[in-house]
Amino acid sequence: MAEYTTVNEIISKENLVYTKTKVLTDNVMHYCPGCGHSTAHRLIAEVIEEMDIQSKTIGIAPVGCSVFMYNYIDVDTQEASHGRAPALATAIKRLWPDRFVFTYQGDGDLAAIGTAETIHACNRGENITMIFINNGIYGMTGGQMAPTTLLGMKTSTTPYGRDQALMGNPIQITDLIASLPGTYYVSRQAVHTPSYVRKAKKAIRKAFEYQQLNKGTSFVEIVSNCNSGWKMTPVQANRWLDDNMLPVYPLGDIKIPEEK
C-alpha cells in the first residue's frame, strides 16, 4: 500500500480543534466523494460519543449504499433486509428497552419497499430513532427512480424525466409520518453546508435523547445528494440540491414535543 500522510500529522497540535470521534472506525469509507451518507454517519457517531451511549446502542443498517454502515459506526449493528429495518428495531427495542436503537435507511428502503414497516413502527410509536437519507434516487443499484424522485428528474428508469401521470408524485413520507400520533419528534435536515451540518447534528442528538423519555418515535430526514446517481460533480450536486430538492422538501422541525 502507498504511504500517505494523514491530516492529523500535518496539523500542529495547537491548531487542532477537531478530531474524528472514537465511535467512527478508521475504515476508509466506500462512499463517493461528497456523498451525504458519510457526513450523516459522522454525526450519528459523534452524538453516540457525546451521549456516552456506545455500549447501549444498537444500529440497524439498510440495503442501499449505506449497507456497510457497520464498517464505520463502531456499535453493535444488524444489517436488515431491504426496507425492514424498523421491524428489526421494533423487536430489539421491545426486547431490550434500556438500549438506544436506531435505524438508518435510504428513500427506496424506507419509502418504497419498506413503507409498511416505516408507517407501522411510527404508528405504534416504537421508541426508536429513525434516520432517513433522502437523496431522491436509488444510489446503490445505479440511479433508478426513487419514490422521492422529483417531477421531471432524470434517472435511469425515468430517462425522460419523472412524469407525474405515469409515476405519481414525489412522496412526502416525513409529513405523513409526522401526522401519526405515535411519532414524538420529526425533523427534516440537510448536511451539505457547515451550518446545515450543525443543525442536523442537533436534531439527531434530540432524536436520540428523546428515546430516554419513552414517548414515541423520533424521526430525522436528511435531504442529501447523490452526485453519482445524479450524474453531477459534488459541487453541482449540492447546488442542485439547494435549487431543486429543498423547495420540495423544506428544512426544519415538522413535529416538536410540546414543552411543559
Added chain:
Amino acid sequence: MEDEFVLMKGNEAIAEAAIRAGVDGYFGYPITPQSEVMEYLTTAKPWERTGMVVLQAESEVAAINMLYGGAGSGKKVMTSSSSPGISLMQEGISYIAGAELPTVIVNVVRGGPGLGTIQPSQSDYFQATKGGGHGDYHLIVLAPASVQEMADFMELAFDLAFKYRNPTMILSDGAIGQMMEKVKFKPQKKRMTEFPDWATTGKTQDRERNIITSLDLDPYRQEKFNEKLQKKYEDIRQKEVRYEEISCDDAEYLFIAYGTSARICQKSVQLARAEGIKAGLLRPVTLFPFPEKTILSYADKVKGMLSVEMSAGQMVEDIRLSVNGKVPVAHYGRMGGVIPNPQEVVEALKQKIIGG
C-alpha cells in the same frame, strides 16, 4: 397445570409451551388455521407472567424481520403462521439462515397453491425441507403428530436452534393445530439471563462490535461461508435424525408418513394386519435431517414402501433418493385439504405396491 393433563387445541399448546420454554418474544400475523396461537398469548398475558413480549405485526414480512432483529440481539424469539404467510416470510428466513440466527418458526400448513383452502395439508414439505427462500440453506424441521408433541417440540426446537445457530421450523398442519387432545406441560423455565457472545446487545469496552449480517461481496469468502454452512448441515444430518417405528419388526410393507398422515397410517397398519398384510409405519419426526439411513436399512427387509402424504407427493422423492431404486416406492395422497381415511390408504398399498 403442572403434572396434570389439560384438554387443548394444538395451536394453544404451542402458545402455552412457548411461555413455559421461557421464550422472550412472539411476533405474528393472524391467519387460519393458526390464529389461536396469538389469541392464546394475548389472553394469557405472558408479559405479566415471564416478561415475554407479544406483538401483532403489520404483516408476516414484518413479523419475520422482527424475529431477525430479536434473534440477532440474542433473545429467544418465535413466530407462527400458515402457508401463505410462510411464503411471504421466505426472504427473511433466508437472511436468518444466512446470518446463522436461532429462531423458531411454526407452520400450521393449509392447502394451496395460492389462497387455497384453510383445511389441513402437507403440501409445504418441499418449501420447509429444501430451503424455501433463496440460497443454499436448510431449516431444521420437526413434524409433530399430536397436541402433546406440539408442546414438547417447542423446547426441542429452541434447543436445536441455539445449538446449531440455525432456524428451526415446526411443520404442523391444520388438523393438529385445530384438534383438541390431552396434553401435559413442562414446568415454567426461566427466561435467559445470559446471551450469546455474538449477539447485538451493545458493544462494551472489552470486545469488538458485533455485526449481524449475511452479506459478503467477496465471492471466495462467500464460498467459504457457504462451505461452513454445508458442514453444519452435514453435522445436523449425522446427529439429529429422529423417527418413530411402529410395527416395523416383521413388516413386509412400510408406510412412511409424518404428522397427521402418520396418525392415519397407524390405523391403516392395524387394518392391513387384520387382513393378513404385514404392514409397519415409519414416522419421520425430523424432516430435515431426513431419516435416510434408516429408510435405506429397510430396503432389504421390506417388499415395498408407500409414502402417504396430504400432497401430490413430496416426501416420496426423499424416500426414493434414500433407497435409490433398491425397493419399490409409491406415493398415495390427497390434496387441497382432503384428509385420507385409513382404509383407502390400505387399498392404495394393495393397488400400488402389493398388486403392482
